[in-house]
Amino acid sequence: MKLHEYQAKELLAQFGVPVPKGRVARTPEEAEAITIELGGSSVIKAQAHTGARGKAGGVKVAKTPEEAKAHAAAILGMQLVTHQTGPAGLPVSAVLVEELVDIEREIYLSVAIDNTPGMPVIIASAQGGMDIEEVAANSPEAIFKQHVDPACGFQPFQGRELAFAIGLDGPLLGPATQLIGNLVKAFEASDGAIAEINPVVVTKDGRLLAADAKFSIDDNAEYRQAALVGQRDRSQEDDRELDAHDHGIQNYVALDGDIGCLVNGAGLAMATMDGIKFAGGEPANFLDIGTANNPEAIAAALRLIGSDPKVKAVLVNIFGGLARTDVIAEGVILAKREGMISQPTVVRLSGTNVDLGNKILDEATDVDLIRADGFADGARKVVAASRGEK
Amino acid sequence: MSVLMNKDSRVVIQGFGGAGQREAKTSIAYGTQVVAGVTPGRGGQTIEGVPIYNTVSEAVEKHQANVSLIFVPAPFAADAILEAERAGVPLIICITEGIPVLDMVKVKRVMKNSKSRLIGPNCPGVISVADRSRAGIMPVDVYLEGNVGVISRSGTLVYEAVDQLSRLGIGQSGSLGVGGDPIIGTTQREALELFEADPDTAAIVLIGEIGGTAEQEAAEYIKQMKKPVVVFIGGATAPPGRRMGHAGAIISGAAGTASAKQQALREAGATVVENPGDIGSTMQAVLKKHGLA
Numbered sequence: 001m002k003l004h005e006y007q008a009k010e011l012l013a014q015f016g017v018p019v020p021k022g023r024v025a026r027t028p029e030e031a032e033a034i035t036i037e038l039g040g041s042s043v044i045k046a047q048a049h050t051g052a053r054g055k056a057g058g059v060k061v062a063k064t065p066e067e068a069k070a071h072a073a074a075i076l077g078m079q080l081v082t083h084q085t086g087p088a089g090l091p092v093s094a095v096l097v098e099e100l101v102d103i104e105r106e107i108y109l110s111v112a113i114d115n116t117p118g119m120p121v122i123i124a125s126a127q128g129g130m131d132i133e134e135v136a137a138n139s140p141e142a143i144f145k146q147h148v149d150p151a152c153g154f155q156p157f158q159g160r161e162l163a164f165a166i167g168l169d170g171p172l173l174g175p176a177t178q179l180i181g182n183l184v185k186a187f188e189a190s191d192g193a194i195a196e197i198n199p200v201v202v203t204k205d206g207r208l209l210a211a212d213a214k215f216s217i218d219d220n221a222e223y224r225q226a227a228l229v230g231q232r233d234r235s236q237e238d239d240r241e242l243d244a245h246d247h248g249i250q251n252y253v254a255l256d257g258d259i260g261c262l263v264n265g266a267g268l269a270m271a272t273m274d275g276i277k278f279a280g281g282e283p284a285n286f287l288d289i290g291t292a293n294n295p296e297a298i299a300a301a302l303r304l305i306g307s308d309p310k311v312k313a314v315l316v317n318i319f320g321g322l323a324r325t326d327v328i329a330e331g332v333i334l335a336k337r338e339g340m341i342s343q344p345t346v347v348r349l350s351g352t353n354v355d356l357g358n359k360i361l362d363e364a365t366d367v368d369l370i371r372a373d374g375f376a377d378g379a380r381k382v383v384a385a386s387r388g389e390k
Numbered sequence: 391m392s393v394l395m396n397k398d399s400r401v402v403i404q405g406f407g408g409a410g411q412r413e414a415k416t417s418i419a420y421g422t423q424v425v426a427g428v429t430p431g432r433g434g435q436t437i438e439g440v441p442i443y444n445t446v447s448e449a450v451e452k453h454q455a456n457v458s459l460i461f462v463p464a465p466f467a468a469d470a471i472l473e474a475e476r477a478g479v480p481l482i483i484c485i486t487e488g489i490p491v492l493d494m495v496k497v498k499r500v501m502k503n504s505k506s507r508l509i510g511p512n513c514p515g516v517i518s519v520a521d522r523s524r525a526g527i528m529p530v531d532v533y534l535e536g537n538v539g540v541i542s543r544s545g546t547l548v549y550e551a552v553d554q555l556s557r558l559g560i561g562q563s564g565s566l567g568v569g570g571d572p573i574i575g576t577t578q579r580e581a582l583e584l585f586e587a588d589p590d591t592a593a594i595v596l597i598g599e600i601g602g603t604a605e606q607e608a609a610e611y612i613k614q615m616k617k618p619v620v621v622f623i624g625g626a627t628a629p630p631g632r633r634m635g636h637a638g639a640i641i642s643g644a645a646g647t648a649s650a651k652q653q654a655l656r657e658a659g660a661t662v663v664e665n666p667g668d669i670g671s672t673m674q675a676v677l678k679k680h681g682l683a
Contacts, residue, residue, distance in 0.1 A: 084631070113491050113572055115573055116607065118494065118498030118499070119498075120495065133643055218492070220637060221491075253633075255629065264546055265635075267542065267570065267597065268550055271547055271624045273625075274625070274627050276627075278667070286632075286634055286635065350550075351532065376667030
């Protein structure tokens with residue numbers, strides 16, 4: 001789950017990371033009032049779950065409170081379209097109004113999980129304000145890392161090593177070390193998946209400030225991060241994905257194609273997408289039914305897939321382990337009989353209780369299904385069905 | 391005997407609820423020794439003919455359990471793994487999906503200095519076909535005794551690969567699901583080392599996924615392997631930045647893409663399958679080429 005910039009900055013500030021003065025506004029008048037409090041000038045930043053907001057017209061500098069009001073009026077209510085959002089863009093219902101700062105230097109700083117050692121890693125670079133992937137590709141020597149060993153936690157020497165490496169010495173050494181340590185604290189206490197400050201700015205008057213902030217929370221830890229989960233902005237997420245989430249289907253990702261898929265297991269679900277592509281089709285979604293092990297949940301998932309107007313045919317690809325194919329078969333029949341899904345539906349069952357599952361499908365003679373034997377057969381048949389072939 | 395599981399494996403199941411009981415029944419019917427269950431507060435009961443204990447150490451003491459299979463719900467699963475480790479269980483297999491990654495950071499740190507091996511979490515478990523020794527959730531009917539080892543991040547793709555092999559009459563020594571999470575106990579590379587050293591395995595199917603660099607690390611080892619390896623990488627069509635179900639299956643950076651992994655594996659000498667429907671037939675061709683069929 002992602003936080004907005006303003007939410008991330010509130011969180012970081014609680015852990016002692018210095019952030020610019022300012023706060024969130026939801027109307028042009030609020031933006032104007034905050035700008036007056038800030039001394040008459042401000043920067044107005046669209047709050048949407050995407051980077052590259054500046055290029056898309058979502059970040060504007062205001063020299064006067066009136067200008068702040070006008071900028072906020074222009075930004076609030078816009079659909080922000082960037083290369084990360086897709087053509088529809090994301091709605092903007094809040095702006096962050098912050099003090100203008102005189103920037104001397106920009107630093108990159110983040111904390112994420114490094115899978116191989118299985119530890120959080122702090123990443124720092126003197127080349128802030130840029131795409132860190134590009135920095136890593138073009139000048140890997142400009143990137144510095146420190147792993148946080150869970151046996152002893154973050155140690156100040158790690159902060160010092162990073163600070164010296166990226167040129168934050170002299171009077172900045174102490175504050176930089178503290179900032180890095182506090183970012184790690186925020187990450188660990190909040191079950192962070194990624195905490196990124198790009199950039200940390202060194203101001204002309206010698207302060208360090210988190211000028212931007214991205215923070216996402218480990219989906220698996222949402223159950224123990226109630227306060228942060230309460231800040232979830234549903235307007236930033238795909239409607240169908242939210243619908244899935246509300247039905248206990250955690251693993252639905254909307255895609256651009258016209259073939260719906262219902263699969264058990266994330267690996268098989270990915271492979272099913274790949275198989276459809278190989279058969280000449282395009283998947284409309286990724287859907288792993290996970291632990292949904294009752295016919296109603298399966299039917300609900302099919303209704304969700306069928307409600308996507310792009311979808312022309314559906315492939316149910318099940319290899320039962322924990323999931324039982326007889327339960328899946330009942331769910332498919334329920335969805336068909338109740339008219340929850342109208343598109344041609346190809347069903348492939350293997351694994352746990354497959355004889356029973358196939359028998360249930362055989363006996364439902366009133367239900368029109370295309371049966372597939374094996375993976376490749378299923379992919380081929382669903383692509384044919386999506387083109388109106390039999 | 392394949393790897394890790396054999397006739398002497400004595401399984402204790404932590405979290406003896408619905409799934410635990412169902413899988414215990416399947417394993418017992420298959421021929422595996424399921425010697426105990428652990429559910430705190432239910433010690434002294436017998437469920438499905440299996441004696442239940444309050445703690446893992448009791449189960450180890452009374453029944454010499456040497457494999458722990460964990461079904462404990464995600465919020466309590468890290469605790470369950472650490473309990474098994476402290477009880478000295480040499481092989482710990484965690485099926486549970488959805489464990490917070492920072493919990494696994496702690497577990498991984500403990501396992502680093504432990505004599506126990508962890509498989510998973512978020513995995514289908516381990517099976518040794520000839521010994522009918524199963525600790526996991528895989529459907530047993532699809533397996534056929536033979537000499538191909540199957541390693542996978544995904545559970546269902548283990549079954550898919552095994553099924554494709556069996557339909558062609560190619561049997562398996564066993565399968566090992568390493569798990570779909572970003573932090574796991576036993577890596578693909580370590581799983582390859584186990585099958586490379588197993589005298590009953592002649593060739594290996596490795597099923598990776600987008601995200602992370604574990605496949606590249608496996609490729610480094612494949613360079614020095616004697617046995618042929620057939621690889622499929624799931625998620626070639628997945629968009630970057632989106633988590634595809636598995637917490638570990640998210641493309642962030644160039645190394646995480648299917649094409650980067652395929653390239654590293656090809657260069658290491660593995661045979662890479664691009665269409666998931668071709669895993670079995672490709673292994674058939676590879677076995678023929680190596681005179682193993």
